[in-house]
Amino acid sequence: MVPYFRPTRAEISLDALSRNIAAFRQAVPGGVRLMASVKANAYGHGAVQIAREAVRCGADYLGVAFLDEAIQLRNAGISAPLMVLGFVGPEGLAIARELNITVALFREDVLEAASTLPPSSKRLKVHIKIDTGMGRLGILAGQDWQSFIRRALQTSMIEVEGVFTHFACADEADKTYTKLQYDRFREVEEYIKGNALPIPIVHAGNSATGMDTPEWTGGMLRLGIGMYGLYPSAEVNRQRIELRPVLSLKTEIVKVKEVPPGWGISYGKRYVSGGTERIGTLPVGYADGYSRMLSGSAEVLVRGHKVPVRGTICMDQCMIALDGLPGLSPVQEGEEVILLGSQGGISITADDIAGKLGTLNYEVTCMLSERVPRVYIRDGQKVSVSNPLYGTPLD
Numbered sequence: 001m002v003p004y005f006r007p008t009r010a011e012i013s014l015d016a017l018s019r020n021i022a023a024f025r026q027a028v029p030g031g032v033r034l035m036a037s038v039k040a041n042a043y044g045h046g047a048v049q050i051a052r053e054a055v056r057c058g059a060d061y062l063g064v065a066f067l068d069e070a071i072q073l074r075n076a077g078i079s080a081p082l083m084v085l086g087f088v089g090p091e092g093l094a095i096a097r098e099l100n101i102t103v104a105l106f107r108e109d110v111l112e113a114a115s116t117l118p119p120s121s122k123r124l125k126v127h128i129k130i131d132t133g134m135g136r137l138g139i140l141a142g143q144d145w146q147s148f149i150r151r152a153l154q155t156s157m158i159e160v161e162g163v164f165t166h167f168a169c170a171d172e173a174d175k176t177y178t179k180l181q182y183d184r185f186r187e188v189e190e191y192i193k194g195n196a197l198p199i200p201i202v203h204a205g206n207s208a209t210g211m212d213t214p215e216w217t218g219g220m221l222r223l224g225i226g227m228y229g230l231y232p233s234a235e236v237n238r239q240r241i242e243l244r245p246v247l248s249l250k251t252e253i254v255k256v257k258e259v260p261p262g263w264g265i266s267y268g269k270r271y272v273s274g275g276t277e278r279i280g281t282l283p284v285g286y287a288d289g290y291s292r293m294l295s296g297s298a299e300v301l302v303r304g305h306k307v308p309v310r311g312t313i314c315m316d317q318c319m320i321a322l323d324g325l326p327g328l329s330p331v332q333e334g335e336e337v338i339l340l341g342s343q344g345g346i347s348i349t350a351d352d353i354a355g356k357l358g359t360l361n362y363e364v365t366c367m368l369s370e371r372v373p374r375v376y377i378r379d380g381q382k383v384s385v386s387n388p389l390y391g392t393p394l395d
């Protein structure tokens with residue numbers, strides 16, 4: 001079976017992924033566990049394949065945002081320790097326990113529901129979440145978390161495997177607020193240690209923590225964006241960990257034409273040719289995650305040069321300028337185009353695209369939609385393709 005027909009695809013370098021994981025492993029103190037954050041379809045990289053590869057590379061835990069994402073991984077046969085970082089309600093606890101999925105616990109009613117689970121030979125694993133200043137989930141650091149932890153420990157249906165918090169500003173150069181959060185969390189850690197509570201994993205760090213303040217990670221680094229080869233912000237120290245971007249978005253020119261002066265290009269005729277111009281059409285558009293908001297500012301790589309996208313980006317297609325490119329012959333239909341990635345030594349990064357959109361690199365890869373096949377590459381060879389349009393991933 002042909003895994004996909006349209007030439008648009010995201011290429012995922014498993015070699016880059018494995019080097020990035022190894023780089024973080026080196027950067028954090030020995031004995032610190034690594035959780036690979038594969039929520040949001042592994043930041044657009046393909047959850048099942050990235051989860052498998054991360055485990056192969058020695059990740060100790062997998063993290064997702066909600067229970068359905070965890071169930072997707074269990075359905076794919078992934079048996080590694082797996083945690084839901086976000087909210088799981090009472091109705092999700094029984095299946096989480098059954099599938100050995102760890103949940104974040106911070107609400108009284110959920111603790112109550114856990115204590116009334118029907119009998120089972122398995123215990124529900126939980127990590128208690130403390131809000132030290134993110135203001136999102138967790139028990140406020142100023143509240144009676146001591147009592148919550150103790151009551152959770154006394155609930156026979158659950159196993160309190162961890163306690164954790166999340167930093168709001170770890171990717172900023174100024175660490176004052178992160179230090180404040182860390183100090184609040186240390187109180188929790190000291191309470192656990194001081195009372196010899198049997199809670200093995202007390203954790204705080206994300207990618208930015210691993211890069212800038214690895215000593216504030218606690219017992220497990222929850223590694224997301226850095227694993228995908230992207231820096232959490234412009235302010236983190238890029239010298240300490242060298243990252244390689246994992247994902248490239250590629251396509252091919254499917255139509256080349258020479259338009260006369262004054263020819264309108266795309267919806268709304270927002271671009272009109274000045275003279276005779278060579279224009280190429282690409283089979284990729286905003287429904288693929290190549291945002292229409294990039295119209296007027298997007299660039300792509302052809303023959304190792306940056307060329308502008310012309311006119312409005314359509315749902316499934318967009319047009320590019322082809323004049324002035326090097327080579328003996330004019331650019332042909334079928335030639336490769338890089339929307340995100342490198343060609344001939346120059347790059348268009350997720351940060352470049354994020355800058356044009358006024359967002360973060362995180363959102364750029366998350367936006368890549370399901371209809372873009374993911375092609376996994378190891379040692380320069382395609383090892384698998386995932387195309388959800390055909391149902392189950394084709395390995």
Ligand SMILES: *Cc1c(COP(=O)(O)O)cnc(C)c1O
Nearest residue numbers: 037085166206207222223224225
């Ligand atoms: C997503 C997430 C992470 C990973 O963050 P990155 O900045 O991508 O490293 C860590 N912890 C929690 C709670 C998260 O939700």
